Amino acid sequence: MAQESSVKNLIFDLGGVILDLSVEHTLQAFANISGLDKSEVTKRFVTSEGFVAYEKGLIDDVGFRAFVRDTYPVQADDAALDAAWNAMLRGLPLNKLQLLLRLKEQYQSVLLSNTNNIHLEYINTRLLPPGERSLDPYFHRTYYSHRMHKRKPDAEIFEQVLHENNFQPHETLFLDDNAENIAGARKLGIQTVHVITPDLIIDYFHA
Known part of the structure; x- marks a missing residue:
């Protein structure tokens, strides 16, 4: 693994990290x-x-x-x-979903997405593999901004995730494609990876 050995917890963004987005x-x-x-x-x-x-x-x-x-x-x-x-939701690559399942066995893994109901319904009904209707199986917990009434990069959304999962910031790695979100997490002492290419998480975890 390319990340620090202190990492026990992973927080993933969705669009631009797992979901192909345009x-x-x-x-x-x-x-x-x-x-x-x-x-x-x-x-x-x-x-x-x-x-x-x-x-x-x-x-x-x-x-x-x-x-x-x-x-x-x-x-x-x-x-x-x-x-x-x-139209911006372009697909959920199978190799990334398979990676998430492997990482779930090694870490406490959660999803934290700025999203909305129309997008989430489309993802759940159109983009997941046949027979699946939720991203829940790929993480220990899933968090969506429209359900939390909070949004990245605000500190309160990160604080809620840390608190509810008993995550220590220095043991937690946050992966996001948005520089402002990365900065928001860093302010709280969370380790970060700025995802600047679509397949970065595949390369990062040597999948």
């Missing part, structure tokens, strides 16, 4: 259904607070769709909106 696909899909230029779609995506509110569970699916229709604006039905929103 926000560009969703931005293009929103451009297609709204008629707006992609650069304008991107600007509104980055600056609008509704996306963060949805990840924190402060608005429900109905409220999120209303927000999207107002933000871009579009008249698309729910199915078309959801398809555009889910």
Whole structure:
């Protein structure tokens, strides 16, 4: 293993670490259904607070769709909106899922994802291997921002995970593709790996 021998616990991000992710696909899909230029779609995506509110569970699916229709604006039905929103979710590589099962036997392993209900439903029903309906079997515990009403990189979300699992920060390794999330974890003394390439966890754990 490439990590420090002191590590007993793993905290994994989902998108960009385990799940193949391409926000560009969703931005293009929103451009297609709204008629707006992609650069304008991107600007509104980055600056609008509704996306963060949805990840924190402060608005429900109905409220999120209303927000999207107002933000871009579009008249698309729910199915078309959801398809555009889910376009960024590109797949769950089997070799990563197999790696997670092996790591679960060696460490206390949890998932901590900034996500939302529409995405999670799509992952559970469309991207997992046949017969599976949850990521739960791959971890000792799973945490999703919209259910916790908290979001990375805020300290409180990391503190909750550490407390509920009796993790010591210096014995815990956090793997995430977002630099702000990595910085948030480091402030609490958590060891980190910034995942900058899609297969980094495969290489890191010599899978």
